Amino acid sequence: MTEAFDTSALEHLRRTIRTCPVVDNHAHNLLRPTQLKTYPFLSITSEAHGGALEDHTTALSHLRAARQLPELYGCNEDVSWDALLAKRQQMLEKDPEGLIRTCLGGTHTLLLDDGIDDGTTVHPYQWHDRFTTGSTRRIVRIETVARDVMKRLHDLDQPWEVSIQENTGFVSAILRRFTAAFCSHISQAIEDRSVVGFKSVICYRTGLDVKPQSDDELQSAALAGLQYSYLPSCVMNDFRISIKGLNEYILITALNLLSLGSKNNGFSKPIQLHTGLGDNDINLLRSNPAHLQALIEHFPSVPFVLLHSSYPFTREAGYLATVYKNAYLDIGEVFPMLSRHGQNAVVKQSMELTPTNKILWSTDGHHFPETYWLANKQFREVIEKVLVEFIREGDLTPARSIEMVTDVMFNNSNKLYNLGLTLDVADMEGTATDVLIGGPKEPRNVSRTPSSPLASPYNGAIVPTFDRSQVSPYHGVVLDSLKQQHPGLQYIYVQWLDYMATLRVRFIPIREFERLIRSGGRIAMSLGNTGTLQNDTVTSACNTTGKILVEPDLASLRPTYSKDPLASATVMASFVTEDGDALPGCPRGRLLALAEALKTNHRIDLLIGFEVEVVFLKRTSSASEPYEPWTKMNAWGTFTPEQYTVALPVLAEIVEALQEIGIPVQQFHSESGAGQYEFILPPLPPVQAIDTLVQARQVVQQIAATHQLRATLHPMPFDGVVTAAHAHISLNSASLASAGTEKMSMPFFASVLDHLPALCAFTLPETVSYKRIIADSWTSGLWVAWGTENREVPLRKISDGHWEFRCLDGMANMYLAIAAILAAGLLGVSEGLEMKMQDCEPNPNKLDEASRILLGITNRMPTDLETALKALEADEALRNELGSGLVNDYIVMKRAEQKMLEDMPEDRRRVWLIERY
Template identity: 55%
Template sequence: MTANRSASLKDLRSVIRNCPVIDNHAHNLLLPSQLDAYPFESITTEAQGPALKDTFTSLSHMRAAKQLRELYGCNADDDWDHVLEKRTEWLDHRRDELHRRCLEGIQTILVDDGLGSAEHVHPYDWHSQYTTSSCKRIVRIETVAETLLEEMLENATEDDIASEEYMAGTWIGFTEAFESEILRALHNPEVVGFKSVICYRTGLNIEPDYEECVVKVGPSFGHYVARCVDRGNYRISRKALNDFLVLQTLEIISIRAADNDSLSKPIQFHTGLGDADLKLVRSNPAEMQGLIEQYPLVPFVLLHSSYPYTREAGYLASVYMNVYLDLGEVFPMLSKDGQASIIRQALELSPYSKLLFSTDGHFFPETYWLATKQFREVLEEVAVEYVVKDVLTIPQAIELGKAILFTNSNLLYDLNLSLTVPSSDVSSSQQSLTHNPKPNPSSSDYSTSSLESFIENNPSTKYIYLQWLDYMGTLRARILPIVEFIHIVESGSGIGISRGNTGTLQNDTVTPAVNTTGQLYVEPDLSTLRKTHAKDPLPSASVMGFWRDEDGKAIKECPRGGLQLLLDELKSEHNISLIIGFEIEVTFLHRTDPSSADTDRYTPLATNHAWGTLTPEQVYDALPLLAEITEALSDMGIEVQQFHAESGPGQYEFVLPPLPGLEAIDTLVQARQVVHQIAHTHSLRATLHPMPLPGVGTAAHAHVSLSSVEKKAVPETKEMAFWVTGVLRHLEAVCAFSLPEAVSYDRVIDNSWTGGTWVAWGTQNREVPLRRVQPGRWELRCMDGMANIYLALAAVIGAGLLGLRAREGAELSAKDCPHNPSKLSDDQRKEYGIKRRMPKSIEEALDALEKDEELKHVLAESLIEDYVAMKKVEQKMLADMEEGKRRTWLIERY
């Protein structure tokens, strides 16, 4: 994609959705009295008779049925019979409106009126009342010939047939009359082209030599006349005679073109797809190569995408100036994937200036509507894909859309129409008769423009990791090609996953939280869209997602979405916003022989190591890795404020910048991912395990600052109500999220700067779980890297909200403790309001969470129930493991 562009993807989509179309090939609609003479389900298939019953299981029918429910205003689960009933209501009471809507957006129709007798269909010009410009005729040459012969042979007898003089006169009279009709059509401004269905009759292997054809046609004509008189059937289906009609037409219009020194009126040929009346192997347009070469002044239009011979047709359109490919009938006869493949195949070789749009609409107005709707959808998808892949610039893609939909046919058929593209973002011709859909909030101009800006600045991005953190802190992802991701954003949808997937463990073990019924949708939050690091195996970007229900509404059980709801409440109800700064404490380990003893299975990256040191071992073994990670994060827009050695062997810390609540956690998740992945490229395991090696404790401290929405200091009464009355009061339950594993509690010890074992707070006190750094800024010390940080912070904020609701301005029972609580006596601790111990195990924390009715209510009771159920199954699974295997299992996952 070019950086300097005058149009956006939104402009491209708008043009394709709203550009008036010239339908270069279609047929008449049925008279009302004839509607029941043809099965309506035939609109998506060429099958007839007994084969028609199977069309209901085709992808093309099922897609069309869904769209017809939209058109008629049916319920989404209405079956086909209900669709037909609804259609009948429209035909009985609002037929004109149905016709008008189905043909809306069509500038003009070039009508081949040779399908269906005049007693069954409306005349071609009747359709002009529903189009912007008058409709024109395409003359079917076989119908001309058959009509002439029926008139000439009306009174013929068997004696006439036996007379050579009669047969010779009939032949001469027929050829003269046929030539006269073709010439009349050439001069008729209502006729813009011709058509042959020789593909149906005898195939496309047409004799290219006119003189050779004339020699062969005599006996064939005699047999044809005899059959007509004997049976009254005037259908021409003898090869020599059918070939002659095509060649005679080509001769006449070619001579006319030569006289005017210009191309003639085009001739359309049915190619490829058709009902069982044709022989598929004889419908390949490659059979026509010699014929095309013989008449270079006659434009050949290969109809119906020549499916399944689209590539052959594209080749002919690319090497012969006078060949054009119509992209019709496969809409709506094929699946959506098949349709996209057809457009891609056509564009593989054929210039887009040779491609034409048509509906092949016939009999039923819905055929026009479905074809136009589906063609716009698929053309938009392919055009956007080519822009994203840097195959086309946006202006080029816009011109491609206009050319195929309008300009090419306008020039080829010499229609002299003016093109005006409405500015409306959604064409009314794509809407239903009864419903104007409301735009989805996720498809806002902001979302669209931010995505376009990202694509423009990162043109090499081909894939998107759509990610979410599950209850167990496992990062889940779906990988989407960029084109599909754009479609999801533009449509305001998400990727559907079973609700049951939210109830499985890290290794997909099923828990009681699994519900096999129901669906949720992961919707990308474009504010989190970042390119991945240079060593990612895919040219990609990552984006975090929200869980949404089927109506697009937020799900409170979503870890990320639930946190956002609490942040919104904190802001709207209490005028408080949060700024959070995270430290990534990580230990880099070498993997040794898996068969070695547990204590030797991992060795640290550096052993000559202490807090804040840079020993030669660290400088040469660790520092290049740390710098590579920091530079990769910087390239992604994550600026590390500092990094340094922590106290444990192989343990380092990256300090991330303080950011608004949700953004800070999103950044943490994406940054950790980079740390893990780049370490892996160096054959190292980067782990957040709270005790990866004996004596090495790893935390995930969060610095949380409260400020008013106006960026002013929060009153101390609110600050204390939030942290002390709220968070401290519910801290045991909060630990179920912030210290989520049995091994997490190996760090809940005294005299180790890990937060201690008492529920307390203190200014600049590292032996309490809540450290007040300065007014308005607090450090949560009782959290490690195994936590789902969204859930952990949601629990903190939920507890803080409870404190604001209950105790704002009240006297605090817990006071600022300047000492190590473990060094105080019981009476001294009582002076500071220190009465409770931190949980000693995950089981104690889960028990506290289950009993904390207030916190359960402010979060979501169903979330708590599922989380507790999953943790119990997980802890049983881990407890059943041998200790060494358990440690390895956790190190490799966190």
């Protein structure tokens, strides 16, 4: 039956199809220029290899692409294939990024599976941001994580035993260590906001016939596969995991973690599975998604995305997406891999049964930018043809078709992956050329700025965010989860560290905080607040004009301990501009940017672990000496009767309170000074590590106060009591071998040593800090030097890639101190700096001058703060890398602070600092 319809409505549909920006829910990295000739260009329309690919020149998919690509390259339609390639080469030589920008025209956001990134072949995922409106988001490939973990374990243990098949105990230990490391990586990715989903290629490895099993069955199969198949040949196979029991163990472990995340957070990030269409590395029969039915049913809270149209099993995938709430059908890769009629059939089959709110669009773009261009162009042609046919037959109206198009191309992925993007269809204008041949950088229909006015221009006002991509459903879910776990929650402490490491806080009732978060708002504060000292003394760094916005980071949201005076939670915050950009003077934001630069440009992930040293003091009745050590029978690692009866119950209360709010303590013990104890926190990414450190210290000090004690970070509250805040810094890489990581770590720490006198201005930030620069005390030593397991130098190497920075104390703004260390390290890595200083095995204080010179040890540590500040003023490279404005303000404030402290008598100054740190 055919119904009449409005031709203007039909034209509106066509315009929508041609101009709607896309969320590409599955794609891959583009090749670096040096690799373009390594991969055959014929592969843009075929999964075949070798001789089979040579036959592809007669396939309809290739012939169609050969007639469409001249439009992209600006040449005649009937040009020969060789002439077409020559024209393409000219464009690559003249303006390669221009070609890429054209090919990605109309793409709002890419969700990139960067599991094939080996660090040399393809561009890193964030590099692609320059060609799209929105930020590229990551899809983590679980088999790549598993391979890298196995390789890392091997490199740490090398060599593994030759008789491995006979040593079940050894293999069991490897499986336990692998599981712990793998779970840690996946859990971190679940919490990482740049990661929006996961992917498995088990289809390629051992097939989709995966059945849910008990833990014992999974472990038994994984152990057998590890012992008898994987370990004996893993080095030869470059640690690729292709053993059925082991691959299924990896997939189900990841699914269990995602399911647990759903219980904890109220939602789960999706997992994508390669299904159907692939190269000759798959077993076609086992690539049928029907095999996944039991698994999808077993994990109802985990969204499963069935990739690549599951071709030739599109109907089977569509059936699963219809009968299971948590199953979705991706209709990518068949564009441009199939002929026009094949694509037509796939789109129709996907709509035979499947609700269109369960269908997702992707290009599976990879290696060559033309794969993106062809996929988007052909999909828009086919979806238009199919929908117009449905309309002519009376099955759809043009209005409903427009909804379907925008859902498939944008809204469904936006919702499923919690991207927080906004699409206003009514504002879409233009022609197909706008999207497919370049087009505007930011399509008019994508709203990034809410229209609501500022709440108030005054200090304390809550103002709306200007980057709606940050207002993700994740925020509301995190807050809802916290409220469910703590139904009596009444207040949120929004906290940040100022330049002087004073913890500043705003107390916000939970309802107002919820409104703030759900509206994407921030807290306005006078710009002048960044230039004041601990007692609000105004310095010349204070600018009384202007404001900054304080933005809570919900990744750091955690409840306060159970005996806090208020039913509350804490969240750390950063400073941003009205446009949502990090404020250049924000220490937390600067640290985040430097860590990202290290990761993006050099493929290095940092982990930071802190040793929290505190001295517990009790009050006295003396006006001149109001504090004394809490315990006095201290020595390192001792367990005296005084510690057993007096200290241990309080220390245990602290550890239990920290564990209760999600901060595990790895160890705690007495230190050598009277009343001095240490808590060791786990290694975490830099910003997360410092957020956790600040919140842990807060709990320590609050619990101490409930026992009428003062827990201080003062570096020397009494003679002979020397307190530090050592930081363990580990350089890791998912794409570099351990040798490559070590190759990076040497220039990193060589540069840290070169800039160490200037770094001390941040890491030893008070005059009293330099009382630790003494000989033979296991503090920082007197010389700029490094040594393996040497505790008389400021930089101790523990193992390849793992170093301890020792000239650091608790009075430092840790975001600023670690940012300065990263800035120095980045300079060295970027320049490929050679570590000329030798590993110092002996105590350098015991060496004569000639011996020190032979080791390259020629500079002494600064012995006072002013010397360090002058070194910082003179260190132009470090100042520029860290931000000259930030550094200048810090120097001004430090000198103003020292003047304020110098005006106090020594005993009052010591107490003043004890009571603030």
